[in-house]
Amino acid sequence: MSMRPVIVGGGSAGMAAAIELANEGVGSVLIDEASRPGGVVFRGPLRGGVDVGYLGARYSKALGKLHADFATCARHIDLRLNSRVVGADNQSLMMLDEQEQLQPVGYEQLVLAAGCHERNVPFPGWTLPGVMLLGGLQLQIKSNVVKPLGRTLIAGTGPLLPLVACQLHAAGAKVTGVFEACAFSRIARETLALMNKPQLFLDGLSMLGYLKLHGIPMHYGWGVVAARGEGELSEVSVAPYDQAWQADLKRVQRESVQTLAVGYGFIPRTQLSQQLGLAHGYSADGYLRAECNAWQQSNVPHIHLAGDMAGIRGGEAAMLTGRIAAVSILHQRGVLNAEQAIERRERYLGQLAGIGRFRSGVERYTARGPAQVELPQADTVICRCEQVTREAIDLALQQGVQDMAGLKMRTRVSMGDCQGRMCVGYCSDRLRAATGRADVGWLRPRFPVDPVPFSAFKHLGTEA
Template identity: 65%
Template structure:
């Protein structure tokens, strides 16, 4: 078993944790599936000459400072890039597909999971058509500096990422036909006091809106997607006003011709690994599973810590602070730092977190989803893309008495495809809670491997078996 703390995820939380550990003389190992450290914000711009201006000046400076600090302790960290964790055992072992496409076993005494988040899927008629994509996927194309959407692009959903990506698209030379924010302008305005807890972020938001206005990109509030149409690809988008519960007013719907639709309804923690490792979870009010974490970033197993968006969606700066707090907890457990010293340092980090958390309260309030959005899919709308399960099949299972996710899986095959429910479980759990009136409708434990493995990953195993048989 390795004595080095193992960190899964080389984003802001993982890097900050490794720095905090090294400051107190403890070397660590970082495992990350990307080709370089920095997290999802740094994915894409790998070509020479591509700048990081999409991050915004303030956050770009913060991330560059983190990278410089990390370089100073780089010798104390064993960085394993292009290594994707594909499963774990409860307690002391993980399995990852390494750069040589071989499955590698990682043991640990202390583990920090900072695996981040993924986008929330919202099904509606036509959402599987080519030309309809997630907002984060479109942003990744922009960041690459290689690909941009052809023709007219519409952005719809909720949250501050919408105007940001619209500005990035326009600067890249794409035609942005409009931005449709599901939340009403009045509801956003009510959160001004909370948003002013981070005045620079608030001003950045106003600056983006000013940019869109100057360049003739319309920003619509209280409107969202109803459906999209097209034969082999996207041709038309149907949008309509949303009420406070996000029920679409179909009498006032409108058509917009576009070749690309980017939909962004927020993010949810990547908990597939924490579920498989049998850590304790609870349902968040926004409809997703959230691992239980205490004030030291410890999970239900005290030697396993969680930091960054996997423990709550609070942004990059908060991720760095949570990573440092988790590192302090590991240092305490190893006896590398005293309890009083750790508590004193943690208090400094918590003070910096407070304004971020108050700011996030404002963001979370105006981006809170309305339950009426569940009514968008038609009977033949595909809910589970892997197994091609439609809304009609989900409705039939509910009418036959299904009361939990496991029973729905057995009845319809939702979540049994390659993505193991990343695309469909959110909608299905929302529907079950609506149908049963219960907050807890169970959860589906992901199976090993979490992601498909290439046949080459089993070459070493096959060679070992052959030698054993010959002997």
């Protein structure tokens, strides 16, 4: 009997792939680290009895629909929650299961849909409790149903900023202001591209209207400079950013807040695709992403990529690429013939094209300015796990370090608990700027890609 397809990541992409397979009667194994499927976008509240109206009507509807569709397919989907895939080769995965035991999971076809995490931008004071990544704060209100403490300031770039500001306000939190790094004229210039998703464009406008109505100021061309506080955050400094995102330190303004949410972009979670030795490339934003073809196949055809791992495009695109990956698998398994598979793929690709044009507009206006890397002071920590400061990185670059592996050996960046996920963006930016090269390497994830307890190995290999 042939093995079931395995899907790693139960977010938008992974759920859509499982649904597409189930609709053809093909069962799959769907693995997710959280206690509920949905990923960061569609996990929904983790406790019962919550009215999600404060997250917006369209979001509540989409959330309900995805989980209802998924529920109708439940008998075809072997859902493994609270489980992490910590290693992979081209025949099987190594999974840390709910009981924290390692077990191999074999596959014939694989969909990698691990999503992304946020890009961390270091500045003085970023490590203070009370400073959070923007998506992390959004998760706190969406899945944890808890408001942030005190007044909140939002700084970053992109459409997530006004969305989270509206959701925070609707949840009863006080938002002092939103600081979008790019100038308004840069957004206005992309109007035509943004109109490729008219509903999203209108949603954006209505969010701006909502903020205005509730007296939450939206500042364009401003960004974070520093955070201060004794033990916890109490004050944030913001300043105008120029085209290159150089902060004008003569015009710094201080805001008294207890919570700061920072969102300057995303980085794909490529640990497993790298460990599998798949082909990768770099985006215009400088992050590493796995490469795939129009079938969402990697350079190893039975291993597919779906969602943000292959480049950041957001939840709606993730669902479509998840479905395309599933169509490819249905073809590989002989459930669909070539003609049927192509016809269905073209339908999804058609929907994806509009999103692609919209995203290109967003990417152009949110393009990060190269001068933001100058925010940290000499003693500002860059790698929090190993307490590596900017000074140490500057010194390593002066001494001629050329790539990520060299910087790691020289300074210990990326060698701690988070395995570099929080400092890789900054380190890569600095290395590219210092060397003038586009490819300075990336973190090389080894097994296990997340820390595992020694006791996890207890039963491994003893069944035979």
